[in-house]
Structures are given as C-alpha cells and as structure tokens.
Amino acid sequence: MDELQATLKTQQRFSLNWTYLDAITRGVSVIDMGALALRNLGDARQFAREYGYDIDQPGVLDYLRGIQREAIAFVRAQFLGPDQQGLLPAELEDDADPLRLLVLASQRAHRFEPTRLWACALLKVMHGLFYIDNNLKLRHFNAIRQQVFAGLDAVLQVEGEQQYLTDGLICLPLLHVDRKRNKGRHSILVKLLQKPEYVAADIHDHLGVRLTLNTRIECLLALDLLRRAHLVTLTNLEISRVRNTLVDLCAAKEVFNCHRAEIDRCQGYPQQVLQQMDRELARISQQQTQRDNPHSAADFQSIQLTVRKMIHLPAAALGLPPESASAAEEGTEGPIANGGGTSFFFAYEIQLLDGASFEKSQQGAASHEAYKRRQVESARRRVLGAELLDWLLAH
Structure with missing residues (x-):
C-alpha cells in the first residue's frame, strides 16, 4: 500500500464547487437548487448509496422506478395544465435506470437547459416521496390515531343528533365536529414542497379536530374545558x-366579568346571554391579526393549537419480539421500552371557532379549497423554479 502524503494535485483542474459550498454554509434547501453536481453514473451510484438506496440490493431498482413514475404523474397532475402535458422531455420518462436522472440534473449547470431543470423538478418530488415512505410515524398511523382520538372521545358526547363537549362540570353544545383522520400521501407531499425546511419539516396536522361552537365566548369556555381535561396544557403545547x-x-x-353573575342566575343554558356577550365583545375587541401561515386567508379566524400526545407502541406493533434487545440500551428504561416497544411524542391540531367564522371559512378566500389552491401554486413555483416557469409560458 502506497504511503499517504499530503497533496492537492488532481487529475483535473483544481477547483471548488462554490455554488454548493455557499448553499451548504448558508443552509439553502435542496429544493431551491437548480442543479446537482454529479459527474457520471458512477458518481450517481455512490450518491444514491449514501442517500440510502443501493441499487445492487434486491427490489431497490424496482422501487426507485415506481417512485420516478409517481413523481412524473404528480408533476403532470398538480403542476401542468392540459396543454402542457407533452412538454416533459421523453427521456425523463425512461425508467430503465433512475440514476440517469441524477446525471441529467447535473448537466450544463451554468446555462439554461430545460432537460436539467425538468430532471431537478422530478428529483425534488421524489425526495419528498422517499421521506414519506420512510417516516416511521406514518407507518404506524392507525395506532397513533387511535391513541390521539381516545382522549378527545372522552370529552365529546352525542345525544340524539346533538354533539356536546363536556367534562362533567359543564356541557357545551357544538355546531360541528370535524376530525382530520389522515392527510393523503400527495397532500403531505404538497405541504412539504412549499415549506422552507422541505423534508426536515414536521407536518403537524396529520391528525386533528375542529370544534365549532355558537359564540366566541363559548370557544373560550371550550378551551378552558380542554385545559381541565388536560388535553391542552402548557407542557404539551407547541408554543411556537x-x-x-x-x-x-x-x-x-x-x-365575562360583567356577565358572570347573570350566567350564574340562569336556570337553563344561557344562550341569549352568551350571544349578548359576543356582541359586546365584537364592539370592544382589537382585531387579532397573528398569521404566520402564508396560505391562510387574512380573514380566517380561529384559535389553533398544536399539542403533543405521547404515543406508546408495543413490540408487537413494531414487529419485534416481546423482549427486544434494544430495550436494554441506555436511555430506554420505562414500562413500554422494557417490553421491547417504543414511545414518542406525536403532534396534532385542535381548532376552535364560532359559527360565524365557520360560515366564512366555507367560502371565498378563507375556504379550504382556496387554501389548497394557494398551497399547490406555492409548491409549483418552488419545484419548477423561475426559469422553467418562464419556459413553460413561452411554450
């Protein structure tokens, strides 16, 4: 074996990839890059192996081909109009060797090259699909959903056709109870593609519940009820x-202080008093304008909370023997870990809004459909990039 010696001599002209070094040191997301920097198929193979996919392993190549086809279908369905379907270069649909996409995404990085930009767009989508497929929480989603909703079901009751929120102390009538039981695969993908952190970001609304009450005052009563039931606490709340x-x-x-005695004197449910309180509240309130989600309409009004629930998965759910060796590892002590299972926190959303705000949310800019369209357009701009979008307009 030759003795190692310090050297900067290379077979090619000595240089640095300043574009990539700048992106790495500034924390630029890969989705905002316009090219990769792979030299050939051998380089692409090593890149894929370090990424996590060794194409020499059984089944890997077929899996990558499937993801490539799914990415193409997604781009066509979400980002291209009917008259743009034929603009995707045919060579990108050849899935004989998905690693060619990596090489195509690296070619002619210093000039406009539509094929390179299309290859980059597909790889950005594939990167998101890989993340979704390898997210352990999504693999055990049914068990997570059951545990999350168990706590909520304890305070949600139905009497005939009327739904109530109750903790045994008070009982609040609900206009609507909407449960988000899962986000579809491509809904998750759209959300990831438009987030600054891309796949490093957590999706906080896989699961959730939206409670609609008659008045805003009742929304505060509901929030205090959830606090008493320990479903919303400062220890499980994601403050940011x-x-x-x-x-x-x-x-x-x-x-509330002006009308508390009046509420105490009411024999039945004080709906008229609560409505009067809401009118007074509207008259003296300052507008609440906190809005960090760029896709939410300015007039969408709610109390939105993200809370964490500790989820326990037994060994059987993980496909492990009851006494898994991993349970003995440092830091895994506990009733679940000692049985070979695992525990982790899962975030879900709780939204509270009054009837008037709910009605506004069903139409116009505040509607969910309009919100989704804004998300898709944001993802489209980010995945395709300015150069490719201009090219599409010209064709």
Missing part, C-alpha cells in the same frame, strides 16, 4: 404554533 385570530382575551375577560 399557537395561533389566535379569534378572540381578544383582554376584551373577553372584561365582558
């Missing part, structure tokens, strides 16, 4: 994701 565009709390406290 709290959004309140519904209630001016200072004004609500003033109105």
Whole structure:
C-alpha cells in the first residue's frame, strides 16, 4: 500500500464547487437548487448509496422506478395544465435506470437547459416521496390515531343528533365536529414542497379536530374545558404554533366579568346571554391579526393549537419480539421500552371557532379549497423554479 502524503494535485483542474459550498454554509434547501453536481453514473451510484438506496440490493431498482413514475404523474397532475402535458422531455420518462436522472440534473449547470431543470423538478418530488415512505410515524398511523382520538372521545358526547363537549362540570353544545383522520400521501407531499425546511419539516396536522361552537365566548369556555381535561396544557403545547385570530382575551375577560353573575342566575343554558356577550365583545375587541401561515386567508379566524400526545407502541406493533434487545440500551428504561416497544411524542391540531367564522371559512378566500389552491401554486413555483416557469409560458 502506497504511503499517504499530503497533496492537492488532481487529475483535473483544481477547483471548488462554490455554488454548493455557499448553499451548504448558508443552509439553502435542496429544493431551491437548480442543479446537482454529479459527474457520471458512477458518481450517481455512490450518491444514491449514501442517500440510502443501493441499487445492487434486491427490489431497490424496482422501487426507485415506481417512485420516478409517481413523481412524473404528480408533476403532470398538480403542476401542468392540459396543454402542457407533452412538454416533459421523453427521456425523463425512461425508467430503465433512475440514476440517469441524477446525471441529467447535473448537466450544463451554468446555462439554461430545460432537460436539467425538468430532471431537478422530478428529483425534488421524489425526495419528498422517499421521506414519506420512510417516516416511521406514518407507518404506524392507525395506532397513533387511535391513541390521539381516545382522549378527545372522552370529552365529546352525542345525544340524539346533538354533539356536546363536556367534562362533567359543564356541557357545551357544538355546531360541528370535524376530525382530520389522515392527510393523503400527495397532500403531505404538497405541504412539504412549499415549506422552507422541505423534508426536515414536521407536518403537524396529520391528525386533528375542529370544534365549532355558537359564540366566541363559548370557544373560550371550550378551551378552558380542554385545559381541565388536560388535553391542552402548557407542557404539551407547541408554543411556537399557537395561533389566535379569534378572540381578544383582554376584551373577553372584561365582558365575562360583567356577565358572570347573570350566567350564574340562569336556570337553563344561557344562550341569549352568551350571544349578548359576543356582541359586546365584537364592539370592544382589537382585531387579532397573528398569521404566520402564508396560505391562510387574512380573514380566517380561529384559535389553533398544536399539542403533543405521547404515543406508546408495543413490540408487537413494531414487529419485534416481546423482549427486544434494544430495550436494554441506555436511555430506554420505562414500562413500554422494557417490553421491547417504543414511545414518542406525536403532534396534532385542535381548532376552535364560532359559527360565524365557520360560515366564512366555507367560502371565498378563507375556504379550504382556496387554501389548497394557494398551497399547490406555492409548491409549483418552488419545484419548477423561475426559469422553467418562464419556459413553460413561452411554450
């Protein structure tokens, strides 16, 4: 074996990839890059192996081909109009060797090259699909959903056709209960593609519940009920994701203190008093304008919380023997880990809104359909990039 010696001599002209070094040191997301930097198929093979896919392993090549086909179908369905379907270069649809996409995405990086830009767009989508397929939480989603909704089901009751939120102390009538039981695969992908962190980002609304009450005052009563039931606590709340565009709390406290004795004197449910309180609240409130989601309409109003639930998966759910060797590893002590299972936190959303806000959310810019269209357009701009979008307009 030759003795190693320090050297900077190479067979090619000595240089640095300043574009990539700049992206790495500034933390630029790969989805915002316009090219890769792979020299040939051998380089692409090593890149794929380090990424996590060794094409020499059984089944890997077929899996990559399937993801390539899915990415092509996704781009066509989500980002291209009917008259643009034929603009995708035919060579990108050849899935004989998916590694060719990596090489094509690296060619002629210093000039406009539509094939390179299309290859980059497909790889960005494939990167998101790989993340979804290898997210362990999504693999055990049914068990997670059951545990998340178990706590909510304890305070949601139905009497005839009327739904209630109750903790045994008070009982609030609900106009609507909407449960988000899962996000579809491509809905997750769209959300990832438009996030600044891309696949490093967590999706916080895989699961959730939206509770609609008659008045904004009742939304605060519901929030306090969830607090008493320990479904919403400061220990399980993701503080950075709290959004309140519904209630001016200072004004609500003033109105509540004025009418508390009146509520105490009511024999039945004080709906008229609560409606009067809401009118007074609207008159003295300052507008709540906290809005960090660029795709939410400015007039969408709600209290939105992201809370964490500790999920326990037994060994059987993970396909492990009851006494898994991993349970003995340092830091895994505990009733679940000792049985070979695992525990982790899972984030889900709770939204509270009043009837008037709910009605506004069903139409116009605040509607869910309009929200989804804004998300798709944001993802389209990011995946295709300015150069390819201009090229599409010209064709």
